[in-house]
Amino acid sequence: MSISSGLERTWQGIQSGWRTLMERASNALTRFMPGEDADQDDRSSAQLRASSPSWGLIAAEMKETAKDVVVRIEAPGMDPDKFDIEVRDQHLVVRGEKRIERDSDEGRYHVTERAYGYFERILPLPAEVEGDKAKASYKRGVLTVRLPKHESAITRKISVQGR
Amino acid sequence: MTLITRDPWKLLDQIQREMGPMFPALRDDETQVEGSSWVPAVDIKEEDDKYVLYADIPGVAPNDIDVTMDKGMLTIRGERKHEQTTAEKGYHRTERQHGVFIRRFTLPETVDAENISATSQDGVLQVVIPKAAPATPKKIKVATTEEG
DSSP: OOHHHHHHHHHHHHHHHHHHHHHHHTTTEEEOBOOGGGGGOOHHHHHHHHHSOSEEEOOEEEEEOSSEEEEEEEOTTOOGGGOEEEEETTEEEEEEEEOOOOSOSOOEEEEEOOOOEEEEEEEEOSSOBOGGGOEEEEETTEEEEEEEBOGGGOOOOOOOOOO | OOSOSSOHHHHHHHHHHHHTTTOGGGSOOSSBOTTOSOOOOEEEEEOSSEEEEEEEOTTOOGGGEEEEEETTEEEEEEEEOOSSOTTSTTEEEEOOOOEEEEEEEEOOTTBOGGGOEEEEETTEEEEEEEBOOOOOOOOOOOOOOOOO
């Protein structure tokens, strides 16, 4: 086996492995953009921002019941008032921002795995919903959005009358 | 003949650089423990008088998180339980990982293990580990036995 064909095989292996990983994780994999407060960074926040990943996992869970669609999104450490949630063309759009806590400007980071900044996740909805009647709550870093289904999408059980 | 026009190692380097911080499994990481079904992302900051660890642990009740310190090793352990069973019908998307997580970090010996405190808010665990006061050098007198 020549070096070139060996490398070629390695390359193909990486490519297919990477594709599989991306397919499986791409939904939850979310890009974080620098927040608007980035210019006010002190020394340690700037270090954190520079070394933290620009991608994070925003895992979602979506469940459909007879009357509504319930979406749960893992978004720890966020200000609940800063979430921006809307329903557009049968998609749920959730935007938020993870801010760097500036409790002390001293210090230096040794491990930086958490992503900071703005993110946006768009989730296709399985049924037509009434966006203006949606309710959202935030508990233990999990955002729950309950979307009542539109009249036309509600499954009704029709009993067959015997005779 | 051109041996290679694309450099596979360059791609690997790039993946490592861009994605490495997100997936501790891609790194040579000793903080992971076997039996852990998911890995919470953490930040560790060192200040003059303390270390502060922040871990993203959304959807886990504070009662289900254990923080222990033993022989210079800080362990955070917990379990994300299903709010409802996902085995039931009607799920269109299940990206959330459930089960036990365990991570261990070796701390310098100079920490004050007695006064470690942990709080949890909005799915973020914060552990404050005070540094031990620097030991004052102890002077040991060399006894001499003067022998005539």
